[in-house]
Amino acid sequence: MQNEQSAVEELELSVAHATKLKELKDAILRLQKNRDFKKVFISELFQKEPARITALLTDHNMLDQRNLLVEDLMVISGVQTWLRSKIALGETAERSINEARRISEEIEDEG
Numbered sequence: 001m002q003n004e005q006s007a008v009e010e011l012e013l014s015v016a017h018a019t020k021l022k023e024l025k026d027a028i029l030r031l032q033k034n035r036d037f038k039k040v041f042i043s044e045l046f047q048k049e050p051a052r053i054t055a056l057l058t059d060h061n062m063l064d065q066r067n068l069l070v071e072d073l074m075v076i077s078g079v080q081t082w083l084r085s086k087i088a089l090g091e092t093a094e095r096s097i098n099e100a101r102r103i104s105e106e107i108e109d110e111g
Contacts, residue, residue: 011100011103011107012104014096014100018096018100019093021089021090022093023090024086025086025089025090025091025093028083028086029087041079045076046076046079046080049072050073050076053069056069
């Protein structure tokens with residue numbers, strides 16, 4: 001009985017952590033549907049700004065700024081990667097929540 005209770009408590013902690021990851025994923029997905037987010041981040045930051053920076057990289061007058069421009073591109077890429085990774089992590093967490101609940105129900109049914 002003690003082992004079953006411990007297993008259920010461990011599953012509950014796992015579900016609590018996974019729930020936070022799922023909630024972050026859901027918040028990001030809601031943001032991505034927001035008109036202002038689309039305008040500021042998707043259109044301006046993720047599409048137009050990299051094109052502008054890339055054009056500057058080809059300008060021989062900007063040679064002394066190349067490192068900064070490349071860093072800017074890396075930051076933009078990093079934000080996009082972070083958003084995608086949090087969505088993927090949230091999707092995995094959501095599956096984990098469902099699996100943990102199923103296991104918890106099985107343990108309770110056995111006990």
